[in-house]
Amino acid sequence: MSVASPPAVLDPAAGRVQHTLRALAAGEPIVLVDDVRRDGEGALVLPAEAATPHWIALLVQHTTGFLRVAMEEAACDRLELPLMRCDRIDRFGSALCVTVDGADVGTGISASARARTIKALARPDAHPDEFIRPGHVVPVRARDGGLFAREGRAEAVVDLMRLAALAPAGVFSEIVVSELTGEIARGGEPARFAAEHELACVSISDFAGHRRRVDPQPVRTGDTPVGDAFSGVRLVSYRDIADETGHLAIVAGDPRDAPVVVHRECVNGNVLGLSTCDCGLRWRSAVESVVRSGRGIAISIRLPGASPACPACDHGTDPRVAVVAERIVQDLRG
Numbered sequence: 001m002s003v004a005s006p007p008a009v010l011d012p013a014a015g016r017v018q019h020t021l022r023a024l025a026a027g028e029p030i031v032l033v034d035d036v037r038r039d040g041e042g043a044l045v046l047p048a049e050a051a052t053p054h055w056i057a058l059l060v061q062h063t064t065g066f067l068r069v070a071m072e073e074a075a076c077d078r079l080e081l082p083l084m085r086c087d088r089i090d091r092f093g094s095a096l097c098v099t100v101d102g103a104d105v106g107t108g109i110s111a112s113a114r115a116r117t118i119k120a121l122a123r124p125d126a127h128p129d130e131f132i133r134p135g136h137v138v139p140v141r142a143r144d145g146g147l148f149a150r151e152g153r154a155e156a157v158v159d160l161m162r163l164a165a166l167a168p169a170g171v172f173s174e175i176v177v178s179e180l181t182g183e184i185a186r187g188g189e190p191a192r193f194a195a196e197h198e199l200a201c202v203s204i205s206d207f208a209g210h211r212r213r214v215d216p217q218p219v220r221t222g223d224t225p226v227g228d229a230f231s232g233v234r235l236v237s238y239r240d241i242a243d244e245t246g247h248l249a250i251v252a253g254d255p256r257d258a259p260v261v262v263h264r265e266c267v268n269g270n271v272l273g274l275s276t277c278d279c280g281l282r283w284r285s286a287v288e289s290v291v292r293s294g295r296g297i298a299i300s301i302r303l304p305g306a307s308p309a310c311p312a313c314d315h316g317t318d319p320r321v322a323v324v325a326e327r328i329v330q331d332l333r334g
């Protein structure tokens, strides 16, 4: 259980997130602190695809042993895992599904049986008939949109797996401070547990902040023809649910093979119309070339926070511009 210590970075939260993602990518458990909803409770989290009898035994030893697997909504639907039926919903709106065992894992409760069930849940080609219900593993439905939709543990676990480039399913259970009392680790205890066991440790709020910075989510909010004089030209608007910024795309013709021009909005040149920089000119000529040729996509991206002061304007070199633009182009090309 040892992953190199977090590197010295300016932002300690970013360092903790990177350290955590590296540990998960290496198939190791991490500590996730639920500072948002549950008063600093700590849980051990392991990628479902990395579940082995060894790791599951370790989770059972140090946690409540109530092992849940956070999964995407589509996976729960595909594997026919309905929500547990209930008339009263818990105050956090947790989305626990019917329990499962792998169909061929024996009684389902041993560490090796649970490891097999958990690993199977993470397989993209798993079939509903591979599981019997009820069982000894609890799938939890993480909302689409992850932490942007709900700052819950299930969403944090699925987002962590996705950002670590793993199958989007993770097993988790709350750490207990002492096996004698069975009380849950909270406050400073989860971090102490992580240090003692050389595990990476991150809080849901650290991770949500990181996702907002690196994982833009532009959602289409409007799609209007520009007007008769510009037939075949559309104005498509986006709202970024990660940071509430807005972006625009001028689309002429079929977007599938259209050339793309990306522009970072600048307050001086594009909002105030000043000629202290060439941003106004650049955006106008991008739009004109798309409209005149009848084929192309011109995207204007607004980043959160103050734009760089022109003429030091970076003309789009901020790495977030490329990520937002790529997602908008993906959406336009469907």
Ligand SMILES: O=C(CO)[C@H](O)[C@H](O)COP(=O)(O)O
Pocket: 037, 068, 092, 093, 094, 095, 096, 140, 151, 152, 153, 154, 155
């Ligand atoms: O069993 C639970 C808490 O004891 C929760 O249902 C489980 O942890 C899911 O977490 P969240 O509601 O934060 O997604």
